Amino acid sequence: MLTQTAPVLQFNRRDYDNALLLRLYRELLRPRLIEEKMLILLRQGKVSKWFSGIGQEAVAVGSTLALHADEYILPLHRNLGVFTGRQVPLGRLFAQWQGKATGFTQGRDRSFHFGSREHHIVGMISHLGPQLAVADGIALADVLDQAPRVTLAYSGDGGASEGDFHEALNVAAVWQLPVIFLVENNGYGLSTPSNEQFCCQSFVDKGPAYGMEAVQVDGNNVLDVYTCIAGLADDLRQRPRPVLVEALTFRMRGHEEASGTKYVPSELLEEWGRKDPVENYEKWLLAEGILSETGRAQVRESIKQEIEKAWQETEAAPAPVADAARELREMYAPEPVASSGSTNEQAATGNKQPETQDRRYVDAIREGLWQGMEQHPGLVLMGQDIAEYGGVFKVTEGFVAEFGKGRVRNTPLCESAVLGAGLGLAVRGRKSMVEMQFADFVTCGFNQIVNNLAKSYYRWGQPADVVVRLPTGAGTAAGPFHSQSTEAWFTHVPGLKVVYPSNPHDAKGLLLAALADPNPVLYFEHKLLYRSLSGPVPTAPYLTPIGQAALAQEGDELSIVTYGLGVHWALSACQELGARADILDLRTLLPWDSEAVARSVRKTGRLLVLHEDTLTGGLGGEIAAWVAEHCFSSLDAPVRRVGALDTAVPFAPQLEADFLPTQRLREAIKALRTY
The missing domain is CATH 3.40.50.970 (Thiamin diphosphate (ThDP)-binding fold, Pyr/PP domains)
Structure with a gap:
């Protein structure tokens, strides 16, 4: 029953007709009556929690x-x-x-x-x-x-x-x-009044x-x-x-x-x-x-x-039935069937050798991004200084002239907002690439990545079609905030994919694969490789499959599982020491290729896992644990891990050289060969 004879609030109907006024009434009343029902059910123990x-x-x-x-x-x-x-x-x-x-x-x-x-x-x-x-x-x-x-x-x-x-x-x-x-x-914010929230x-x-x-x-x-x-x-x-x-x-x-x-x-x-x-x-x-x-x-x-x-x-509705295989499968949106314009390289060329040109690592990334913009008209690039300036590493130089400022967008220093905007673009059916100026700065958008992008499809079927490019790594005397290896922060998060190319060929192919994938993909690119490494790269678009490792070198003495710059450290060390090693380039860190790791370990009987990231908590620990669990009978020696020191990345070149694991890698190879 109504407790007052007249309303306290003053209403102005303006020129609204009765139909609209009554529709507003019905829609205003519905949530109130639903809440009254839910509060009864809450007291009866039939509803577990309620936000009124x-x-x-x-x-x-x-x-x-x-x-x-x-x-x-x-x-x-x-x-x-x-x-x-x-x-x-x-x-x-x-x-x-x-x-x-x-x-x-x-x-x-x-x-x-x-x-x-x-x-x-x-x-x-x-x-x-x-x-x-x-x-x-x-x-x-x-x-x-x-x-x-x-x-x-x-x-x-x-x-x-x-x-x-x-x-x-x-x-x-x-x-x-x-x-x-x-x-x-x-x-109020819960119990905290406004005067304790803002001034x-x-x-x-x-x-x-x-x-x-x-x-x-x-x-x-x-x-x-x-x-x-x-x-x-x-x-x-x-x-x-x-x-x-x-x-x-x-x-x-x-x-x-x-x-x-x-x-x-x-x-x-x-x-x-x-x-x-x-x-x-x-x-x-x-x-x-x-x-x-x-x-x-x-x-x-x-x-x-x-x-x-x-x-x-x-x-009367059924409770969900637990199905581990279904849950794991539906953590990710299904990958699209490759189109003729961007396919797996082998499928696209058959037995013919594709036309290639020698490309620097940075140029392969640029070419992949350019072709991605051509293939996906809805793709939007966002990042600090990426428009007219071309980005601090000049990956997007010339993109504005070709694709326009609508699709190549300078952003404010708002990493979280820009990553969230990427999800919003996906809601409307567009793709986006968000460039972190340095991988270290991704901390400012961490929540968007691990809680919004990673969980969106699993929770309500909305793909988060976002690629995050992360210039990463040490070796340039850039100190603690421009040199960190941050990939392991994300390899623990279901719903994300994490790739890390070690060479120009994979740099282009993995980027095009990431852009084609409807899931959020973190694309790590090592700054030291940008202009120091070149190699043959097919001129046509192609996809390097996400989730598949590749052998950078074959051998029978030991297996070295690594990625990124670690591939080149391993190649150099094995050449110097005369070690016959399988050097397995993971290329994808989430999901990593456990079958390829197992094949190599069962062949050589010895495993060394190498990464630039600090040793404790790095991806190497996960791989070592998996091998110990699944390949124990094939091992002839304990699994060895080699990584950076468990410190921040130092600035001075002498300290940085000691921080990085290159010398410890050589010692570990020697010890593993003679075990």
Whole structure:
């Protein structure tokens, strides 16, 4: 029953017809009644956890209904109204919350941690802020496609303290992307009040600092929210640019139910309780004669029946059946069938020798990237200084003149935002290549790679078609922050692929393979090899298969498994020592070619694993453990590992030479041969 005779909030119907006003009412009521049902089920122990949006429904409902159905929304915990407003089937939505097989993630994730391409929704991850950059990428794709659309991304007031908020707004402003950044300011980040989160008076103060408009709206007034977002969206479709919107609202329950609201002053709860978005709008509709008491009862009853039916479907839905092979397989998007324009080199040429030209390592990378741009019209290159300047290593020199600034984009110093934008481009069906100026700088985008890109396909079937190029390695006296070998940080992360070419031929072929692959691929390229190593490279496009190792040298005394610059160290050391070694170039570090390793070890009986990375925690430890487990009976000596010292990379050449494992490699070869 209604507790007040008149609404506290003031509603202006403008020129909206009754059909729209009643549609807003129904969509506002649905998430409230769903929540009331879920809270009962939570107390009954039938729902494990719940993040309540009671009190904030008008923000999600008003903004969702203001957009076109093909415009993407990136919601958060308390935006149930986005999903119901986009008419996501309740049975499937409830199944998602319950971890059922019929849910959007098939039991692999919970609550609103999912997306639906059918409904143009990109779900959140728990880190909150990274989703804002994904919105940038979606909007960038729309701009490049000349599609008059907007993208809407939500942030809480607490989440806006994250660096991802700054980066996403900065990139959107610099690139003039049509994104509406909607901050739901409910006064608290879990239990921490706003005055302990930020010092500005309101979020509209932040907009001018980014060079963007900022507006404030009553987040409990569904008509004001709808009018605000609809007006902005119409304008942004014609004049693309970002806008920051602050919706003032309040969360009437705990961050999640277990946390409660004891930290909230009772008078504040009472004040906002009087501003309840559902109750106030309902009163106004009744007072204006737009809704009758009979109509009110009918709407409520029909929604309750819909909820009950969906819940019964969910209870009857099957639980997921554990299938390890399926889980492993579906961690990655299926690789496409090679086209005639870019195939495996052997398949493309048959018995004929392909036409080749001598190329430096850096030129092979450049040629592969150039041909990739020709093969994939939707491919976008992003990185610091990669446009007119051509990148610090000149890999993209001349690309702007050929492909234009739309596809070859200088970026601000916002690694996280640019990587997130890569995922957004993939959502709209485009490919991207993101260049880290140095592999060391990837730390600033680590979360996007390991939590967004790596898990997207497994969680909700969205391929993350992004290649990250990482100039890596020591030997140039560049010190601790421009010389690190960072590949092992990522070989532990399912969903990623990691490649590391050691020669010009593979540099081109692996890059073209990475660009063709729909999964996120980290492409490590050693800086020392750029202009010091040349070799024959086919002029036509070709793919070097990801996941297949290659023998750089054959021998029968021992096996040296390595990659990158380590291949050349091993070749030099074996020549100097007269060692007859199988030198196996992994080429791909994730997934690494265990069959090729096993073949070599079973032939020679001795294994040395070599990498430039520091010894402890390097990929060599994984390979050594696997060989000990699977090839123990073939071993005639203990497995040896050789890597860099467990220190940061020193600057002085004398210290760097000692840091690198070249001399220790020779000692290990001698010891292994004579064991």
